[in-house]
Amino acid sequence: MRGPLLALAGGVGGAKLALGLCHVLLPEELVMVVNTGDDEEFYGLHVSPDLDTVMYTLAGLANPETGWGVRDDTFNALEMMGHYEPSPWFKLGDRDMATHIRRTQLLGRGKTLSQVTHLLCSSLGIKHNVVPMSDHRVRTIVETDEGKLPFQEYFVRRRCEPRVVGLGFDGLDKARPSPEFDAALGQATAILFCPSNPFLSIAPILALPGVRERIAGFPGTRVAVSPIVGGQALRGPAAKILEELGYQVSALGAAGVYRGLCDIWVLDEADRSLAEGVSALGMRPAVTRTVMATDEDKVALARYLCDLVSL
Amino acid sequence: MRGPLLALAGGVGGAKLALGLCHVLLPEELVMVVNTGDDEEFYGLHVSPDLDTVMYTLAGLANPETGWGVRDDTFNALEMMGHYEPSPWFKLGDRDMATHIRRTQLLGRGKTLSQVTHLLCSSLGIKHNVVPMSDHRVRTIVETDEGKLPFQEYFVRRRCEPRVVGLGFDGLDKARPSPEFDAALGQATAILFCPSNPFLSIAPILALPGVRERIAGFPGTRVAVSPIVGGQALRGPAAKILEELGYQVSALGAAGVYRGLCDIWVLDEADRSLAEGVSALGMRPAVTRTVMATDEDKVALARYLCDLVSL
Numbered sequence: 001m002r003g004p005l006l007a008l009a010g011g012v013g014g015a016k017l018a019l020g021l022c023h024v025l026l027p028e029e030l031v032m033v034v035n036t037g038d039d040e041e042f043y044g045l046h047v048s049p050d051l052d053t054v055m056y057t058l059a060g061l062a063n064p065e066t067g068w069g070v071r072d073d074t075f076n077a078l079e080m081m082g083h084y085e086p087s088p089w090f091k092l093g094d095r096d097m098a099t100h101i102r103r104t105q106l107l108g109r110g111k112t113l114s115q116v117t118h119l120l121c122s123s124l125g126i127k128h129n130v131v132p133m134s135d136h137r138v139r140t141i142v143e144t145d146e147g148k149l150p151f152q153e154y155f156v157r158r159r160c161e162p163r164v165v166g167l168g169f170d171g172l173d174k175a176r177p178s179p180e181f182d183a184a185l186g187q188a189t190a191i192l193f194c195p196s197n198p199f200l201s202i203a204p205i206l207a208l209p210g211v212r213e214r215i216a217g218f219p220g221t222r223v224a225v226s227p228i229v230g231g232q233a234l235r236g237p238a239a240k241i242l243e244e245l246g247y248q249v250s251a252l253g254a255a256g257v258y259r260g261l262c263d264i265w266v267l268d269e270a271d272r273s274l275a276e277g278v279s280a281l282g283m284r285p286a287v288t289r290t291v292m293a294t295d296e297d298k299v300a301l302a303r304y305l306c307d308l309v310s311l
Numbered sequence: 312m313r314g315p316l317l318a319l320a321g322g323v324g325g326a327k328l329a330l331g332l333c334h335v336l337l338p339e340e341l342v343m344v345v346n347t348g349d350d351e352e353f354y355g356l357h358v359s360p361d362l363d364t365v366m367y368t369l370a371g372l373a374n375p376e377t378g379w380g381v382r383d384d385t386f387n388a389l390e391m392m393g394h395y396e397p398s399p400w401f402k403l404g405d406r407d408m409a410t411h412i413r414r415t416q417l418l419g420r421g422k423t424l425s426q427v428t429h430l431l432c433s434s435l436g437i438k439h440n441v442v443p444m445s446d447h448r449v450r451t452i453v454e455t456d457e458g459k460l461p462f463q464e465y466f467v468r469r470r471c472e473p474r475v476v477g478l479g480f481d482g483l484d485k486a487r488p489s490p491e492f493d494a495a496l497g498q499a500t501a502i503l504f505c506p507s508n509p510f511l512s513i514a515p516i517l518a519l520p521g522v523r524e525r526i527a528g529f530p531g532t533r534v535a536v537s538p539i540v541g542g543q544a545l546r547g548p549a550a551k552i553l554e555e556l557g558y559q560v561s562a563l564g565a566a567g568v569y570r571g572l573c574d575i576w577v578l579d580e581a582d583r584s585l586a587e588g589v590s591a592l593g594m595r596p597a598v599t600r601t602v603m604a605t606d607e608d609k610v611a612l613a614r615y616l617c618d619l620v621s622l
Contacts, residue, residue, distance in 0.1 A: 044416030
């Protein structure tokens with residue numbers, strides 16, 4: 001029996017591709033590892049924004065306008081919370097809140113984040129494996145020209161405005177990859193980097209002890225979908241951070257971040273001209289439509305990727 | 312300086328009178344002690360139904376139709392919770408949920424329930440002292456013909472249908488009255504039993520170590536408003552439980568529950584004919600309109616009671 005596809009993902013871009021992959025692959029053929037570096041406690045509740053985005057997307061509950069949160073949600077708990085805590089700046093919807101409450105309750109009973117995620121996904125009818133990168137607490141710290149900022153402080157409260165000079169991850173000394181992630185690193189047929197932010201979504205996963213080394217030495221095929229198309233990020237600050245960290249703001253610049261970790265770099269058709277540059281970086285270029293506007297786009301891209309790695 | 316009025320209350324009836332008392336008395340003239348025997352954990356959140364009812368009522372946020380919860384609330388978190396936990400039977404609104412989340416967060420940081428209640432009340436603009444009966448965990452257990460039931464299981468899930476044969480209170484061995492309750496027992500000018508359920512709302516307060524004895528020996532005036540009017544409870548199962556426990560279902564039967572603890576028993580005008588019976592129980596009868604349909608009723612009853620005890 002061949003091993004599964006190990007997909008590494010962050011938030012919205014990863015969730016879109018995850019939906020496609022779940023249409024193309026059987027549950028046992030996919031391990032979807034999701035960044036938890038942007039997890040945070042709000043009002044004592046454990047919020048896992050990237051896990052939730054993937055989960056809600058797969059469950060058909062995602063808000064199509066924002067990409068995060070639950071569709072048609074209300075914000076009455078948050079409004080009331082405004083009485084108790086000055087100006088809550090992290091938007092949590094009422095339906096969304098139930099997820100954080102339940103997660104916090106189950107963690108409080110001693111379950112791991114992997115176990116909790118499995119339970120939440122099952123409850124929402126998700127059969128594929130959605131796995132946190134780690135069951136330990138890792139927190140992304142964004143080093144900026146205004147000092148170090150906790151991830152959500154940078155991302156939501158400050159809207160990614162401060163200039164990024166580096167990234168740090170709190171808790172790495174005690175963290176290990178989650179059991180399913182660990183197993184998949186050993187058993188997977190292929191590794192897929194979803195078109196998520198290389199710094200904010202993928203770097204925390206790679207920073208876990210041993211992960212970068214194991215992916216560097218991975219015997220199967222490693223494929224990445226460029227998170228930059230036509231010199232721009234489809235959403236989020238990936239382009240801005242590439243520039244701030246001295247990379248070229250292009251699909252080629254993004255490829256440079258994965259040098260030594262990736263065999264096939266998938267460019268959007270708009271970036272066909274960059275194929276030679278990708279080869280020069282030691283990766284095999286592949287070109288397809290990577291922009292996922294519709295569910296059909298997601299499935300088509302997933303199918304293309306599975307063909308690429310012969311899954 | 313004279314001491315405050317110490318008012319003992321449960322849910323809706325107590326909350327109505329509390330609103331009147333807050334109109335009549337200055338903050339330093341009132342200590343409102345509220346039953347916490349019906350507190351319960353739902354989804355890991357600490358819910359204090361009686362404290363919330365008093366608090367929402369004083370803050371002008373109460374739902375006038377139900378008596379519990381926040382007005383115009385939505386139930387989207389609860390609906391979502393239905394995915395994670397089979398059939399949630401305890402109704403928690405979204406705005407209401409914020410209170411439970413915040414309370415749980417603050418308790419988790421090591422604050423006492425008294426401190427948390429004070430913070431929540433301040434946040435909602437309440438200047439009067441609303442105090443839990445205890446900072447310790449006491450849980451009312453309803454002993455029924457179907458066995459022992461946790462309070463909310465009896466009250467909400469089973470809608471008070473099982474026949475009550477007795478009451479028990481878990482946690483009394485480690486519980487003490489809250490500091491402000493304890494102080495008020497020593498300093499109060501008068502004690503007021505609000506028209507709350509004698510068994511489900513007031514009995515847990517009296518069951519706390521030393522409380523019954525201290526009220527029995529209290530040197531000031533003790534006054535109670537009958538929770539039964541015209542042979543019926545205005546709401547809730549007080550009449551049903553009186554009958555099940557072998558008391559006469561009347562304002563007189565209810566008075567019997569407080570024998571030795573109360574000096575003045577306030578009857579509604581509808582029960583004027585019971586005044587002699589009250590005297591026979593060793594209490595002084597007083598008659599006024601006790602039904603609180605409007606805010607004016609609440610203030611009028613509060614004023615009447617304060618006059619009775621010369622506050």
